């Protein structure tokens with residue numbers, strides 16, 4: 001075929017390409033170019049180098065007709081793209097020189113790199129880390145998602161309260177994406193089901209277009225460049241009503257178009273409560289329908305026999321959000337392709353796998369039968385047929401156990417008829433996995449116990465991981481350089497187990513000193529507290545089970561100890577970061593109280609140099625990359641049994657922060673690997689918490705029994721912090737659903753242990769180095785390798801460089 005001349009990477013060649021892009025693609029000159037012009041041009045010039053590798057990858061993957069991994073996720077938190085693509089294309093230096101030669105400051109241009117905030121938190125970022133590792137391991141893979149016009153809201157504080165602003169992330173356009181209108185798909189909604197010569201035919205009542213664009217997902221240290229394809233809803237051109245328009249009914253003329261485009265308008269900002277909105281269900285089906293049609297189109301390029309579909313295609317469902325893919329593929333195979341039910345069902349089950357990311361009952365999605373039946377009449381029929389097969393199997397395995405049949409049914413009958421999406425997910429897939437050992441154990445012994453009894457071999461654990469490129473190399477070039485100089489290589493970036501080589505350096509005083517210095521300068525660069533003070537960090541979405549309220553009670557206790565005089569705690573900066581779902585008032589009350597306490601403490605000269613509270617607004621990936629390298633202490637203090645895994649805990653450990661935490665989620669595996677001596681453990685474990693929670697728990701008993709706890713709560717109730725927080729104190733004293741008061745004393749005492757350890761800086765630094773050295777397991781490369789071994793069974797396709 002036609003050979004592509006490869007692009008040069010010398011500073012001069014790079015600058016030449018930037019200039020021609022500035023002139024020919026941006027249509028301006030160096031003299032009149034704005035910073036935005038420079039940013040867009042730089043992005044295009046870097047993108048071209050990755051696009052060249054993408055062309056090679058696509059050719060090699062097409063050639064080898066491999067088994068594909070398709071990742072279906074309603075959320076992706078990809079993070080800012082520029083620094084990543086400069087690193088992965090090896091053009092950072094050439095780019096910096098080229099920008100300076102054109103009179104631009106590289107850091108100014110980098111600041112224009114907005115992150116696509118197409119996710120809420122853990123689930124969305126995990127999806128991005130897994131795609132990064134799939135490409136780095138040369139696995140043929142495509143991520144599918146929704147290109148929301150408005151991502152996760154921008155958080156602002158007004159009088160300490162969270163305010164949500166729309167996030168029009170692509171207002172200036174996005175230089176990193178490749179629109180591909182030629183691959184447009186058609187998606188139906190509503191309507192009715194006909195029967196024609198023995199086949200069911202769905203006649204949708206509404207049709208919208210799904211237009212894809214993709215971003216490049218480069219592998220690190222390899223040629224492979226995969227893609228993430230994001231769908232955007234567009235109106236069917238026929239929907240613009242010219243007659244109405246010419247009759248002056250402008251709004252009506254475009255209402256269908258607006259209705260269509262609303263489907264991908266905005267990301268739902270909830271990360272724990274299924275809101276049950278019809279538009280959200282439309283979003284989920286839109287994602288599923290476009291993606292499956294695209295997957296079938298790609299399959300057909302190299303294959304014709306449906307039986308090869310299951311062997312060539314592994315589709316991962318990222319939580320229940322894309323689980324409509326199961327009845328949708330049944331519809332395509334049975335109604336459109338004419339396969340018989342059993343044949344289609346075996347192909348569907350073979351193709352799909354499901355990852356569950358939560359244990360919270362309110363986060364498990366259910367949809368009203370009538371809503372689903374109205375929006376997707378044929379899919380409801382198919383779900384009923386799937387349910388019939390399931391219940392027949394349950395009845396034969398557990399004869400007479402009607403309670404089990406009622407619990408396992410895909411349909412909840414009373415009080416309201418709901419479709420249970422988690423039950424459908426387990427039934428229609430080969431493997432279901434949890435995201436940490438404790439999580440998977442709790443899943444198979446509680447929420448999904450019945451299914452585990454029926455199909456024990458369908459369950460596996462795959463503990464989460466994080467990208468070492470994004471969260472060590474890019475976030476903390478200082479620590480990375482020290483690790484590479486300590487180990488004498490940077491191969492750890494693609495084999496994180498090599499970090500274990502750092503253990504031997506704990507005895508080297510100059511290495512310890514350099515380690516301390518790197519942390520210090522990261523704190524100085526963050527500029528949110530005295531670089532010499534202990535940086536105590538709690539960064540994650542706000543939720544009562546994560547217990548930001550417990551961290552706040554500790555802050556108030558420290559403050560009251562300072563006010564009482566004779567304070568012997570070590571100087572500490574307590575940094576909070578995170579958003580609350582807009583409708584989650586209890587979480588927003590905690591944010592309000594934190595800002596009120598921060599205002600009091602930071603304004604009080606008595607606390608100066610001893611205690612400071614920082615709460616930068618709009619926590620996102622960009623901010624995480626600045627905070628994580630500066631952290632000394634990582635707060636992972638959720639009620640045991642509630643945090644499925646956590647991934648912030650892994651990022652902080654890899655950056656040498658010590659964890660204070662409960663035996664919850666992946667904290668347990670972190671402690672097992674870094675060593676109990678290098679971890680500050682406290683609190684009830686999962687069985688004890690469950691027992692206390694399900695027993696006659698009286699939070700007030702702790703209030704009466706613990707003077708410091710009572711003093712802290714009374715301060716809030718007395719209005720000491722600007723009169724803010726009555727609701728928070730009341731909910732703790734009346735209900736305390738997540739056992740905050742029960743764990744308070746153990747937590748505060750563990751924090752005294754932190755102070756003691758910090759006083760011996762050499763000891764602390766040794767523990768810090770050991771945390772990094774022993775955390776290689778938490779690489780998303782290891783996570784992907786586990787998915788490949790236990791669930792996907794796909795193999796690498798090497799791409800010539």
Ligand SMILES: CCc1ccc([C@H](C)CC(=O)N[C@@H]2O[C@H](CO)[C@@H](O)[C@H](O)[C@H]2O)cc1
Pocket residue numbers: 120121122123124126270271272273274275319357358363365435464643644645646647665
């Ligand atoms: C229906 C609303 C909704 C939206 C998102 C979610 C996500 C599953 C919430 C989430 O992000 N869960 C987090 O997933 C991480 C990646 O596996 C885990 O590390 C976290 O423990 C888990 O809370 C639940 C419910």
